[in-house]
Amino acid sequence: MTFVAKPEVHHPQLPLNEIGLNRRDYEGLVSTLCAGCGHDSVSAALIQACAELAIPPHRFAKLSGIGCSSKTPNYFLGNSHGFNAVHGRMPSVATGANLANRSLYCIGVSGDGDSASIGIGQFAHIVRRRINMLYIVDNNGTYGLTKGQFSATNDKGSTSKRGVPNLYEPIDLVSMALDIGAGFVARSFSGDKGQLVPLIKAGLMHRGFSFIDVISPCVAFNNHNGSTKSYEFTRSHAASVVAADFVSPHEEITADYGPGEREVVEMPDGSRLHLRKLEEDYDPHDRAGALTYLQQAALDGEVVTGLLYVDSDGTDCHEILDTVDTPLSVLGEVELCPGQAALDGINAGFR
């Protein structure tokens, strides 16, 4: 817990984005997590991504459940909407928020406990409903807040701080999300902002359910030699299969690629996603192939990172339900309550 307040003064040359804000304007309170927590880096990546997208902070809705990860929305986007839900129930609240106000950019932050244990049912259903949001799991493989028990994503054979091995098979949220129909699935590492920041930007701009599993080491309980979610293990075993560069609509393309080296995915807002294959055999549009690849890599002890799957024609819950374009939250009483005659009409339709 840090008691020194973060000074408001910033670097004199800190750039302003298109709406006249600098990165510091997207910060929240100073983190109360343990020093060195990977989650703080994820928050910093979110801050950087949101500032670079030049979206006003009040256009975001931050949603979380319970756990170390779920505390983090307090540490970024201090001037946005937020809801800290019951343990594992963030998806319900996110669904409600998104249905009520489709104009907000929803960011859900959850953890391996919140999403893979108590909230796994809710997680599965928000994926299949394709709520238009960015869902981030800060995945450290441990219950940090209750002093370091194995979580459901902890790899079998990985040990606790005291050397006791985990006996159970892990749940891989990435595979689950792929399986149930998420339109954008990625895995990244809190210690690699070069990879994480563009993924966050792309995930926010992708229409439909975007999921990023971020390996985010727990310095207090799961950053030792027997851990498969430590800084050192992740750095030495991570293999990026597809690099994604996010290009805003107004940005010029500066990266220089050879022919056939990149693929451009158009995003709904006019931005583009430049995909570069780092692994020849990997196809980020092949859901089934991705699942096979991930399972084989897991057997080989490799942590596959990068943009693992993207559905270029993503769809979302509002499209599925064919709701009105205007957010429900700004519709008037007349539109929302069309009166007895309209209700009678609907009821008659069921007779």
Added chain:
Amino acid sequence: MKVTDIGNPDYFHKVVDCQWGCPSHTPVPEYIRLIAQERYTEAYMVNWESNVFPGILGRTCDRPCEPVCRRVRTEEKPVAICRLKRVAADHKGDIRPYLPPVPKKKNGKRIALLGAGPASLAVARDLLPLGYEIDMFDRDPAGGGMMRSQIPAFRLPAEVLEEEVDLILDMGVNARFNYEITSMKEMLDMGYDAYFVGTGAPRGRDLDLPGRLESDAHISIGIDWLSSVAFGHIDSISGKVIVMGGGNTAMDCCRTSKRIGAESVTVVVRSAFHVMKASDWEKEEAMDENIPIVNNRPPKEFVHDNGKLKGVVFECVKPVEDENGRLNYVPTGEPDVYMECDHILMAIGQENHCPWIERDIGIEFDKWDCPVLDEVTFQTTHPKVFFGGDSAFGPENIIWASAHAHQAAISIHLLCQGKDIRRDRPPEGVNLISQRMGVHEWSYDAEHDPAKRFIVPHANLSNALQNIKVEVELGFDRALGLKEAQRCLNCDIQTVFTDSLCIECDACVDICPMDCITFTDNGEEEDLRSRLTAPAENLAQDLYVSGELGTGRVMVKDEDVCLHCGLCAERCPTAAWDMQKSVIHVPQLGTYPE
């Protein structure tokens, strides 16, 4: 880049911009922290040890520390370092218990100090505690030199001056005042073990223009005139006064004239306003007293009527910058300007001048008539003769006199001990002391205070203008002093990085409010500077580069705008970052064990 050697005393010394910028290398943040703890006596002694005249300098220093203050780069205005020095002096208690003891039994070496100004006094202060016998000679009736004769009482009250001068004289100086030195040869014949010449830059420049000789009775040299006012030989001036020159002496001349009866005072400067030699605050204070400053007007002629000065003719020029950024003054084509006046004070510079030193006794002078000196030892070509202060390299501020004096005193001591005055000089050093007191406790106030610079209260202008002895600046009171002290960024509490402990978690990068820290692949300096979290464009500020880390990258910290807030150390899980106080050992007599 190579791994930064933080064991090199200069590395962290440079990070403490104020201390590095101070010729005497006063540990500024250290005494500001003492002020913040209301330990004024200790704060005063930290100053006294280093710059010898805290009360005087707290009012008159040229403040080379302030323009380089980090606060200028992180926000806007520097910490009011000079005025805080005065706070320490104004509020100090009894300093006697802290003074170095002067042995009754002398060491048998006799030193002659020529001149009783700041340089000589500082040499005396350094040498007396080591048992030297000190004889000090000066033509004036009292000690202090230019501090007494050229700085008016409304800037430096007599009691402040006397307190600090007497403190040194009372350590056992044999003062020989009213002693006009006419021959250096005679002095050498007196058989001292060493001589220190601190006679200042006593000759004011003059202008050889038409009418100068004829109007001589109405034209005074600024520093001589100020000296006559200081010693009470002149107590009034009448009619219209023109002060020529743009330095601090010119500002003192015009403000003094205004106080002792001038009907009107105008400062006329040949150069542009922004390149005037006077400190900004001196200019501001003159203007606050409604004294007009007219720029870009070189004088052409003194107009007189049978020896009675009538006025001055000035040419009209304008500054034009050439491709090297130098200002050239070209005529504007406007007709010459005639300004009426009854008296002229000439403050266009001064020079060191030693007509009493024979040129055939082994002390060489260069073509500008300055003594040939070793810049480190201050020794002349005569092994027993040393120079310091304005007489060494020309007019500078008092703080330079203290700096020269410390070095000259070391040389004199080594000479008298039969040692090599170059080779045997004490080395510089640095100590690093962790400031961590507990998990989240630091021994210094790391909190950043965003307050703007506080303004020093001034005496009522009409009262101040009526009496030359009324001090214009009132100084910070305790409350304001405490507030201003909070603005100091504690630049001597260093961010020290231990690469073997780092796990590269990025916590420091994420928390740093100024984007100072980057983990990246190593490279040449120019390349590295361009690819940091924030570009490091201030080439005067160093990059702190670690050894190679686990991933093969290095940690690079740009020292430029670091707030020394300690958040990197606070958020570091492995204590790879620590906040450590750098204590710079600046060689000075008495601070090293023999």
